[in-house]
Amino acid sequence: MSGYSQSEPLARTAPMEASVRKGATPVSQSHRLPGDGIIDRRSPLQFSFDGKTMTGFAGDTLASALVANGVKLVGRSFKYHRPRGIVTAGSEEPSALVEMRTGARREPNTRATTQELYDGLIANSQNRWPSLRRDLMSINQLFAPIFVAGFYYKTFMWPAKFWEAIYEPMIRRAAGLGKSAELPDPDHYDKAWAHCDVLVVGAGPAGLSAALAAGRAGSRVILVEEDTLIGGRLLSDGGEIDGLDAREWLRGAARELVSLPNVRIMTRTALFGVYDGGTYAALERVSDNVAMPDRHQVRQRIWRIIAKRSVVTAGAIERPIVFSGNDRPGVMMASAVRTYVNRFAALPGKRVALFTNNDDGWRTVETIERAGAHVVAVIDPRHEVPAQYQRLVDTYDLRVLAGVVSDVKGGVDGVRSIVVTNDRNGLTQRIDTDCLAVSGGWNPNVGLSCFHRGKPTWREDIAAFVPGNAPKGMATAGAANGELSLGACLREGHGAGARAAAECGAAGKPGEASKADEEVYAIAPLWHVKGKGKAFVDFQHDVTASDVTLAQREGFESVEHLKRYTTLGMATDQGKTSNINGLAIMAEATGRTIPETGTTIYRPPYAPVAIGAFAGHHRDENFHATRLTPSHHWAAKQGAVFVDTGLWKRAQWYPRAGEKDWLESVTREVLAVRNGVGFCDVSTLGKVDVRGADAGVFLDRVYINAFSSLAVGKARYGLMLREDGIVMDDGTTSRLAEDHYFLTTTTAKAGPVMQHLEFCRQVLFPELDVQLTSATDQWAQFSIAGPNTRKLLQALADPSEDLTNEGFPFMGAREVKLRGGVTARLFRISFSGEMAFEISVPARYGAAMAENLMIAGRPYGVTPYGTEALGVMRIEKGHVAGPELNGTTTVDDLGLGKMMSKKKDFIGRVMAGREALTAPNRQVVVGIKPVDRTRRLRSGAHVIPKRAVPGPQTDQGYVTSVCFSPMLDQWIGLGLVERGRERIGEIVRITDPLRTEDYEAEICSPVFYDPEGVRQRG
Amino acid sequence: MRIACPFCGERENGEFTYLGDASPKRPNFAVDGGESPERVEDAFYDYVYLRDNVAGVMREYWYHGGGCRSWLVAERNTITHEFISVTAAPGAGAALAVRAGE
């Protein structure tokens, strides 16, 4: 569980997964600054990027380490394969995506800006061939004039066959970014729950204030932060709070929060979704900062956080400006430049140009100059220097240019120079620089507040959208709410935290809000600098300003059409840096305002989440829980082969040495039962204790036949319908006492039937005195069948028990004492058609029962049998089961119409009478025997008239269940056949095109064996 | 989604199963009560198949099968997923109850 990570050791040692190329001497950190920064210079870390070994420090991200090593080129773009560098320092990064790790742990599209550096880290660039510097796919740029938005909808249509054969494979190969691993993910994941009163999202100044206020007030607080450290922009921009240096204040705030037992801080934890009922989802990156998770530790963990209130203080994202060449490596957001210099002591450029349309961008000047680098020019379209920054101009003798950046020159090695155009007199000049810092203003992070389809509202003064109707219980504060000054963040955060705590009933005092300057933030919106050359809106998907205007010309004016037609904002960054610019350009093109144009729907997850994390523990053998029968381990010892039926593992058959296949084993088991005695664990059948004065009346209403008339000590076969008249389930139910029935269901329907019975009890017939308890797991139940069953039982039962036909007639049910002092429930019912009993003992005796049945039955060659033999015998007897009770068959279809009581109402009675369900041409259950006795019959084969041609008109039904019948010595089956019962003896054609089989078969009675039922009464 | 079971308190919806609209009432007729089969079938057809499918607050059945096994009647807004109320079915527990509709 994540604690407060600044008090954790920054670097964990772990074995390296694939070794960084040793020998190669690491590149020195050419762009690492001497200044402080929040990195641990005592722990140097080695890593490799595209096979080149470099070093960084604990506390670095991969991006900051690359910056420190002077690396500019990091990736290639999606469509044109243009060289791309690092644009931001956060999870909004559109360009610096890398393939992390190798082999089974290879992980595509990881943002270098959020990946913590660790010793032995291996990263590679992606979407390039053969190499990042010499990417032949960049030939696509030559076709750029053709590859405009939506071009593929207009071509690749002729000839039709070419699409799958040629065009599409080509497009698919070119598309996509990184490569997924090809081996199963070796790491573990889990999912956990957390509960709190107040959830604070984002640990910047606003979030810390909110957490402090709510925590002091005494409410249960969870503070989540996606970064490894708390502090947000304080870590990059510093400032002064309560007269203290920001970092000093931060340490104090951290100390206080940690001291509050009701506050829990979760770093490396990104909130990604807001769901119903105050459910929030977050991803904790537990081990992504090491090469391999520790033993017993997970890679990532998903948190479902249940909160009464939430305060979203997720900050804001700096906005690029759209101008020609704005995607060149070395063009970086101004705030990112400050982060790399101040937090990571890494210098993105030595001769930095700044292009900003707002006051905040000007902060960058001091950062660069103090770092010993030089600001070659500040380009501000506002034509005047903000008052509070005039001093900078004097101090550093700044070159300030009124106008815009109209072009950027450079290549794979990054920016070389920029062209500045004075938008008033049109004069241009070229300025040499190795880094262009850009600030187009700030977009508050409105995503989380819009996940319930809320619409953000436009604020003209900051030229940005702010949260609109946020989900119930959510408040937003600070930059996330459009308050961009440090002072306002502290004030708003504190207020929101205090309010949330109060709403949760916290009685304590929230204390005072910390104070800081509320600097003015002035901005003159600038979305797009018109001009020649490609001006990018969406860096990752290569959507340019002209793509947006083309979409507009073709009528794709709705923002959703724009998105879908140009793929703007559909890349892995979900348009965090591009959407607003895109719709601003669309607004301009359509002459609408930005709020009129509106935003696309914000959709979770806020940042992409590994699929493995969502699965958590539930994979491989834990994909679903497994249910074991009481005799499971015993059966396993006998070498049983198990089959999955629902969640259960059941013994399918018990192979013996020398048997060549399953059929031989199953046939042996059947013959052993028919000629001697065998037993089978049927504990998986659903069992329900039905008790109460009205138990009988209740069963009369849920079954089609009567049960109130059933005598104590007797069992009866029952059928249940759904209210729509279709058969739901069947089973035998016994009356053990006046007010106690023991009901059984099929294995598959145990759960649904229990739910249905409770519905009948609590909703439909609440006046009845009935109590229901599931007894499925309480009893180990075995079916014992075969002519020697009675002998076996007499050996097992107490001598005082009369098991003769008179003492225990067919369909009898009662308790019996067994030798050794165990009491069992004995039911004389038969699924196999043989003389048979079912016996139940408490589950703890299940294994002993199996052993004792073997002992008691040894003289009679007792044989354990599995579900296959069970199936064979039920088919030989024509008993219907799952394949016939398929959710579309009626009682009459199954040939059980006689069971339907006419004297009472019961669930499904009325709807069962509808014309189409009682039509004479329905498909009904019959027996089917291939004419050629050597023929193998297969389930799923269809039945058509003898000389007919297969077709929709001649299709008359299909084979539902088949088996090889040892008694008839041929394959037989049950089927659903049109008018089947009128066609007994008719020869039909079985057609099975899937398995290219076609042969004749006879329709016969479904009861193949002992039709008079002599044996089971014997 | 969280559902406040009147017996167990607020729980994950994973503990519950949904059945649907709680407004339709099962027609209650006596066998050989003289009703024409047509009219009885019509009544059941309506009960089994036809739905208001409300966009807004609807009454619906939830079963707390992963909990206290009570059938519940909830009022929930199908546009916002917000629960307005959750009450127990008439026959939940041992409470004396008359048959629905009587």
Place this chain on the structure above:
Amino acid sequence: MKYSIFSLAKAALSGHKGWTRAWRDPAPKSRYDVVIIGGGGHGLATAYFLAREYGIRNVAVLEKGWIGSGNAGRNTTIIRSNYGLPGNVGFYELSMKLWERMEQDLNYNTMVSQRGIINLYHSDAQRDAFARRGNTMRINGIDAELLDAVQIRKELPFLNYDNPRFPIMGGLLQRRAGTARHDAVVWGYARAANDRGVDIIQNCEVTGFVRDANGKVIGVETTRGRIDAGKVGMAVAGSSSRVAAMAGLRLPIESHVLQAFVSEAIKPLIPGVITFGAGHFYVSQSDKGGLVFGGDLDGYNSYAQRGNLPVMEDVCEGGMAIMPMIGRVRMLRQWGGIMDMSMDGSPIIDKSPVDGLYLNAGWCYGGFKATPASGLVFAHLLARDEPHPEAALFRLDRFRRGAMIDEKGQGAQPNLH
């Protein structure tokens, strides 16, 4: 303006300034022969076929938002005709045949990609059910193959065959199935219908029906005024009950939310469509590289177009069960669509009990693959006042008669279909 590589190249020379609107943006006329409510794939296809096949060109398609803003733009783009029951079998095959010539018909690349669908089975019972269905398909002249584990391994070597839980035993394959670019289908039909004179009117919400003395529907009230119509057809799956209620109708339909997900773009990994038989997971890979996947309904009535966590988890668990190598691939987007869940899982295309009002509803999650056929048969119904032969069983009264078309055998419980 005809689309082709040549027109594209020509336009390139002029910096693509020459392209015009793909469809006009007309103001509604006061009367149309046919008004279709709903500018999704089905509504637009219906208009297209009315104009092309039945010569009815005075047609308006009314869309309350932007065309394709409903389920047409929210589905997982799968096309297939692997159904098992009379009614569905012929209808979805008709649709498949229309998909196969769509691009040439529409002069629009809708990226119909027949890369196949494999429904995996994990038990004998599932195999038998697939065998029954596959044979039905073959008997109806539709391609289907039943593969065993060895054959599946040849097709999909990357699946997890060692999964100790519910191992893969085989699958039902339809090679002609696949995917199509869902938005392009909407735009293609819109452009083609527009070229044949159909008015496509966006941001025009129907607020009521205009009825004559006998109760016959003779027009609609909209947010852009009254529009008279000879006939009114509704193709508003997801909102069918709401629109029908304006005419006083109750339908055998519930609205449920179905979620869909897409991963970050990765290099080609999955050839066609795969569905997991022991859990709720199906997946394909888009041409852009994202894994497009989904699973089961959230399970409760909803009009919210967004779902909840348990289903996301359930779906990803299914994915990891058969494709554990996608564990580190990230889910990029999650969204929800509102399904018209009918009481037997099959659609309703029929005259409504109200004269002049025609229904095209109850698509459950079969709507996208049905788009072309739905348009054709609904156009037939509107033009001829009798059901198209391939839609003869999709009648509204089938529930009353007991003639349900219930592929899953779940009965009148929409959230189980």
Place this chain on the structure above:
Amino acid sequence: MADFSWNTQSPLQQALVPGRHGGAGTHMGVTLEEVRGVSLVQVMARRGRTAETIKAAKKLFNVEPPDTPRAVSGRNATLIWSGPDQFIVLSARQTDDQFARLTEAFAGVASLSDQSDGRCLIRIAGSGARQALAKFSSLDLHDSVFPAGAAATTAVDHSAVNFWREPGSVDENAVFNMLVFTSFADSLWHTILDSCLEYGVQASVAHAA
């Protein structure tokens, strides 16, 4: 003929390996324990007989059964709320007629069902217990919400579980009890164990006294 021997078997006989599992150092953050030899009886009041049921219980156990999700200790038994107007009687299994005698005591006022073999009792405690539980239980186990004696019927891995915090167990010594379905026990044990491994687990078997 010689009598048959009826050895009993726990559903965890294979899954539960007594001893230490997981963990980094010597610290064992969680203790996992299966309690064998228990008698479990589900008591459900008959329609309109709740009052009589409570009276009968009071007479037998010298304590009123909980009418809200709680567990109370009575004479030789713990009564655990398991739903409206119903509770589970947990006691040590002694004689075979235990269930019969209880049934007699509640005759006519409540329906009883013997669940002694239908459920498996697992106890989890230790400093890491709550953190481990958070991975498989959606319950809020904070002292203020789930104090000693609190009970819940809930689901773990989609399987119904009777869950309660041992009456009188406080702070670090909080003990959480789980009654899981017998057929699920083996599978759930692995889920629970996996959730505990990172904290270090001491697994053992206990017998109800």
